[in-house]
Each structure stands twice: as C-alpha cells, then as structure tokens.
Amino acid sequence: MESYPGEELYVCRRIQQNTISTNGITYTFIKELNDGSSLYAIKKDKVFSHKSINREVKERPAEPKVSYPKLKDTESLDSIYRSFLQLLPLSARHFHKLSCDGWPETLIKQSLIRSVSFKRSYDSEKGHYSDASERVRLTKRLVDQYGPLDGVPGFYQDESGNWTFSGRDGMLIPIYDLHKKLYRLRLRLDKPPLDENGKERNKYKNFSSYHCEKDDSGNLANAYSHGSRAGSCIGLYCHPETDNLSICYITEGEKKALLANNMLKCPVISLPGTGTYKKVYEDYDGINVISYLKSISCTTIVVAYDADKIFNQQVKRYEKKLTDILLAESFTVFTADWNIGFGKGIDDILPLGIFPTLKPV
Secondary structure (H helix, E strand, O other), X not given: OEEEOOEEEEEEOOOOOOEXXXXXXXXXXXXXXXXXXXXXXXXXXXXXXXXXXXXHOOOOOOOOOOOOOOOOOHHHHXXXXXXXXXXXXXXXXXXXXXXXXXOOHHHHHHOOOEEEOOOOEEEXXXXXXXXXXXXXXXXXXXXXXXXXXXXXXXXXXXXXXXXXXXOOOEEEEEEEOOOOOEEEEEEEEOOOOEOOOOOEOOOEEEOOOOOEEEOOOOOEEEOOEOOOOOOOOXXXXXXXXXXXXXXXXXXXXXXXXXXXXXHHOOOEEEEOOHHHHHHHHOOOOOXXXXXXXXXXXXXXXXXXXXXXXXXXXXXXHHHHHHHHHHHHOOOEEEEEEOOHHHOOOHHHHHHHOOOOEEEEO
16 A cells, blocks of 8 residues: 555556455545556545546656676576586476476476575574575586676675575576577575465565665665676577477466477467566567567467466456557467366466467457
8 A cells, every 4th residue: 555645545456447345445446557557546425536636646666776786698697507507406306396297307307497405504603504505615616617706696795705696495497588598597486475365475586686775874785795686587488490480379487488388389488477568579689579579480479378367357457468569560369268277377287188279369
C-alpha cells in the first residue's frame, strides 16, 4: 500500500477489473501502471474522478543509482562462467530431482546445470559452520586463470579481500544470449521462502552480487564489495544444427525453456517473467529477439505461458500484450494451452508425452 495526497491507493499484480470486493471492502480500479500492475482506491459513496485522481498519482520513484563495476564483455563472461560451472558438481540429489521431473539423462549431462551445495566446516571466527572456505578455494582457481572478477555478476570480495561468490544452496542454470554466449546464471533455491499458505515463492534468483543498502556514512552502496548486478535477462535455448528454426516458443523461465528446446526441437526464448514481454525489443550487442528470429527465418511463434493463466488475469493480460507485439511484427502467432490438471508449466506436460494445443491468435 502507498499513500498519496487525498487517497490511499492500492496496487494489485493479479487482477484488473472495474471493482474488486474482498473482506467486506470494495476497491475501484483507477489505472494500469507502467509495470502492468493495477492501481485501486477504496470505493466510497462519492463518485471518483479518475482524471483528478490520476493527477495526484505519483510514479514510483526512480531506483537510486549505486555504482558497481562495469560488466565484462559477453565473451569474457562466457569463458568465466563455463569454467566456473566445470568446477562445480551436480549433486546426486539434484540429478535425482531432474530425473523425477522427466529430464532425459543425456539432457541432464549436457545442460551444464550444476549444484551450489558444499560441505560446511566450523568457522571459529564466525562461531558457526560455514562453506565460505570452499567457496573461496574454488573462486581462487578462477582468479588464477582470469584475474580479478570485477564485472562478473555473482562474484565479490569478502571482508578479508578474498574473491568468493554469492547464493544459497540450489541449482545453477545457464542463460545464453542471442549470440549463444553463456552470459548469466540463474539459481533455483533448494529451500525457498514460503507464503502464508505454505507454498514456495521466489524459487528462482539471479546469480548476482548486488544489494543496495546504506553504508556507515548513510550513503547508498552495494553491500557486496566489488560485486556486480546481474539484472533480469532473456535466454535463448537453440541448437541450429538440429532444431526447426521456422517456429519458436516463448515461455517464462530458463528451466522450462531448456527442457522445451530439448523435447520440441525448436528454439525457445525464456523471459525472466511474464510481465517482461518488452524485453523482446531489448538490445543484446546489436540484436534483439525480434530481429534475431527474423534473421533465422522464423515465421511462427508460440507463446507458452503457464496454464494458471485461466484464473490469473495478470498473466492473461501479459500474454495478450506479447502476442500483440508479435502480430505487429508480422509473425504467425499461437498460444499454447493444456489442461492444468496435467501440470502448470510446459515442462510439466512434455515429459508425460502431452503436447499443448496451439490456438491461433
């Protein structure tokens, strides 16, 4: 909830309709914000003037600028991240998890998915068990090969000046740019936080070494010394030598895209979130998703958002915004639909031998 002059306004990221009633309170829709969420006010006896209220609405303040090292070029990131993943194991537990999710053994081995999961030893200085020494040991091998890791998201210097890396226990998933360079990593947490209903939330995190907070002088600074911000990026999963390049799928999430590419044998683009549809126009070293797909003579695009869009109005709106963009770019566009009883995501149904129904837009 945010307060503005004259009214208390509420932001909802799931529903957009003229009025919403819950817990005995009725809310009136005002406008859609830039990020696709909906702005509401509590309905009163008087009639709201949207025009007058909109003048009072303030855009969210710009995110404070905090300096951090310039990102290394994608060639360097590709080399460093590949070397890093080669240093990490894929734990038996994570291998079993992927197998139970229906991943073929060959895909698991070829995927470069690795585990952040290390044996902990007692740290006498901190007074608890920690895997910090193992993280420093592994990172030193990268530093010996590539030098300081300024500009590589996920890596930073600890209090002793040793290079190390961030992230809780989980699976690291590679993200490839439109030039097929491994330029980011995504972390699927083993123990994500739970909501009030006991459901996992925020399961996926950017592999990043950036957190904005106030320093001892009260100034905003990155809490990770020499750390870098990863940002939210698109991913491309494609094998041009074997894939059918005339059709491409777009879905949310790298893990879904990796499996879908393997099973559908066509390029799959992963968006970091359903609301990030505008990233199809974001430049990646001189090319964006739209221009890339046209360059490989792709003519048909399937938008494969999760099946919960049947009751999640926000996802449904984002799907329409994305399909409108693609239609305007002269692609033949379909949406992928399936019975949610078989699974929420496309990565749930494909291992069962179930393929989505393609509906023309």
